[in-house]
Amino acid sequence: xxxxxxxxxxxxxxxxxxxxxxxxxxxxxxxxxxxxxxxxxxxxxxxxxxxxxxxxxxxxxxxxxxxxxxxxxxxxxxxxxxxxxxxxxxxxxxxxxxxxxxxxxxxxxxxxxxxxxxxxxxxxxxxxxxxxxxxxxxxxxxxxxxxxxxxxxxxxxxxxxxxxxxxxxxxxxxxxxxxxxxxxxxxxxxxxxxxxxxxxxxxxxxxxxxxxxxxxxxxxxxxxxxxxxxxxxxxxxxxxxxxxxxxxxxxxxxxxxxxxxxxxxxxxxxxxxxxxxxxxxxxxxxxxxxxxxxxxxxxxxxxxxxxxxxxxxxxxxxxxxxxxxxxxxxxxxxxxxxxxxxxxxxxxxxxxxxxxxxxxxxxxxxxxxxxxxxxxxxxxxxxxxxxxxxxxxxxxxxxxxxxxxxxxxxxxxxxxxxxxxxxxxxxxxxxxxxxxxxxxxxxxxxxxxxxxxxxxxxxxxxxxxxxxxxxxxxxxxxxxxxxxxx
Numbered sequence: 001x002x003x004x005x006x007x008x009x010x011x012x013x014x015x016x017x018x019x020x021x022x023x024x025x026x027x028x029x030x031x032x033x034x035x036x037x038x039x040x041x042x043x044x045x046x047x048x049x050x051x052x053x054x055x056x057x058x059x060x061x062x063x064x065x066x067x068x069x070x071x072x073x074x075x076x077x078x079x080x081x082x083x084x085x086x087x088x089x090x091x092x093x094x095x096x097x098x099x100x101x102x103x104x105x106x107x108x109x110x111x112x113x114x115x116x117x118x119x120x121x122x123x124x125x126x127x128x129x130x131x132x133x134x135x136x137x138x139x140x141x142x143x144x145x146x147x148x149x150x151x152x153x154x155x156x157x158x159x160x161x162x163x164x165x166x167x168x169x170x171x172x173x174x175x176x177x178x179x180x181x182x183x184x185x186x187x188x189x190x191x192x193x194x195x196x197x198x199x200x201x202x203x204x205x206x207x208x209x210x211x212x213x214x215x216x217x218x219x220x221x222x223x224x225x226x227x228x229x230x231x232x233x234x235x236x237x238x239x240x241x242x243x244x245x246x247x248x249x250x251x252x253x254x255x256x257x258x259x260x261x262x263x264x265x266x267x268x269x270x271x272x273x274x275x276x277x278x279x280x281x282x283x284x285x286x287x288x289x290x291x292x293x294x295x296x297x298x299x300x301x302x303x304x305x306x307x308x309x310x311x312x313x314x315x316x317x318x319x320x321x322x323x324x325x326x327x328x329x330x331x332x333x334x335x336x337x338x339x340x341x342x343x344x345x346x347x348x349x350x351x352x353x354x355x356x357x358x359x360x361x362x363x364x365x366x367x368x369x370x371x372x373x374x375x376x377x378x379x380x381x382x383x384x385x386x387x388x389x390x391x392x393x394x395x396x397x398x399x400x401x402x403x404x405x406x407x408x409x410x411x412x413x414x415x416x417x418x419x420x421x422x423x424x425x426x427x428x429x430x431x432x433x434x435x436x437x438x439x440x441x442x443x444x445x446x447x448x449x450x451x452x453x454x455x456x457x458x459x460x461x462x463x464x465x466x467x468x469x470x471x472x473x474x475x476x477x478x479x480x481x482x483x484x485x486x
Contacts, residue, residue, distance in 0.1 A: 038379035043081035051084020066391035090385040094392030099418035103426035110367035117219040123286025145266040152339040157194040178473035183300040191295040197265035298361035311455040350408035356422040364389030
C-alpha cells in the first residue's frame with residue numbers, strides 16, 4: 001500500500017469516526033432536550049413571584065374560591081392546571097381520581113407543605129410535619145385514643161361538658177345567642193378536657209385564637225405584627241403545657257411504681273410514649289397544640305353550618321328532630337346518651353355531611369412534589385406545589401347530582417371514594433374526624449330535643465381570611481325554651 005493510499009484510508013476512517021461521534025453527540029443532545037422539555041399542565045403563571053395569588057385570596061375571602069378561581073380555570077384549561085401562588089409554581093388538581101392519587105401517595109410522591117409561619121406556630125415536631133415512622137408513631141397514639149373503646153369512654157364526658165356549657169351560656173334567659181362563637185368555646189373545652197384531660201383555665205382560648213391569627217401571616221417577627229403576637233401567645237401556651245406535661249409525667253411514674261394503670265386519655269398516652277422514650281417532650285407540646293387547633297375551629301364551623309342548613313330546610317329539620325326524639329323516648333329521665341345511641345343518628349350524620357359538602361371546613365391542602373410526577377398526561381416538576389381542593393369534587397355534577405342543592409338523602413348510598421373529602425384522605429386523613437363526628441351528633445341532639453330555636457340570619461355571608469368567619473357569629477334566637485331538664 002502506498003503512503004498516499006494509507007493517508008486516504010486514515011482520513012476516511014477519521015471522517016467516519018468524527019461522523020459517528022457527532023451523530024452520538026447529536027442523539028444525546030436530542031435525548032437531553034426531550035427529557036428537559038417536560039409537558040407542563042396548561043395555565044397561566046401570572047406576575048413574577050406574586051403569580052395569581054391576589055385573585056386566589058380575593059376569591060377565598062368572598063367564599064367563592066371554586067366559582068371565581070378554580071371553576072373559571074377548569075373551563076379554560078381542564079381539571080389539571082398550573083398557576084403561581086404565594087411565590088411557588090403550583091398545579092391545581094381536581095376530581096376524585098386526583099384526590100386519591102395525591103392523598104394516597106403521601107410520603108411517596110408528595111409531602112405535606114405548609115407555610116413557614118404555620119410550621120413555626122403549630123410546631124416543627126407536630127404530626128403535620130412528621131413523615132414515615134415518626135408520623136406512624138404519633139398517628140397510632142391518636143388513633144388508639146379514638147378507637148371504638150376510646151370513643152365509648154368519651155361520650156359520657158362529652159355529654160357532661162355539653163350539658164354544663166348549655167346551662168352556663170344558653171339557659172340564662174337571653175333571647176339571642178351567638179352560636180358560632182359559643183360552639184368555639186364548647187369544642188375547645190371538649191378537646192382539652194374530654195380528649196386531653198387538661199382543665200381549661202380563663203384566657204386559654206384567647207391565647208390559642210391569637211396564635212391562629214398568625215398561622216398564615218407573613219413570618220416577620222417585628223413587634224406588633226400578627227406573627228409576632230402569635231409567636232408570643234405560642235410561647236405562653238408552651239410554658240403552660242410544659243408544666244402540665246411534667247406534672248402528668250410525675251403522676252404517671254408514681255402510679256406505675258404503685259402498680260396503677262395508665263388512664264386512657266390522649267395526654268396520658270402521649271406522656272406514656274414520652275416515658276418510654278418513643279417521643280420527646282417538645283413533640284408532646286407541638287402535637288397538643290396542633291390537635292387543639294385541628295379539633296375546635298373546624299368543628300365549630302361545621303356545627304354552625306349544620307344549623308344553618310336545618311334552618312333553611314324545615315322538612316329536613318323535622319325528619320332529624322324525629323330521629324332524636326325517638327332516641328330520647330327510649331331513655332330514662334336521668335340517662336345520658338351512649339356511644340350506641342350515636343350510631344342511631346344516621347340521618348343527622350347525613351345532614352352534617354351534606355352541610356360539610358356544601359361548606360367544607362377546609363378548602364383543601366398543599367403538597368410538594370418530592371420527585372417529577374407524571375399525572376393526567378403532564379409532568380409536575382420536583383419542588384412544585386400541588387393543591388387539591390374539596391370543592392373540586394363537592395361541587396362537581398360528576399360526583400354529586402345538582403351539587404348546589406341541599407340533599408342529605410344523597411348520603412343514603414355509598415359515595416365514590418375520595419369524592420367527599422372534608423377530612424382529607426390517605427395517610428394524613430384527619431386523625432380527629434371521629435371526635436368531630438361525636439361533637440356534632442351529641443350537640444345537635446341536646447339542642448333539638450331541649451330548645452325551640454331559629455336563626456336570625458339564615459343566609460349570613462361567610463368570609464375566609466384564611467379561616468372561616470361569620471360576621472354576625474351565626475345568631476340563634478329562642479322564641480321559647482322546651483324540655484328544660486338539664
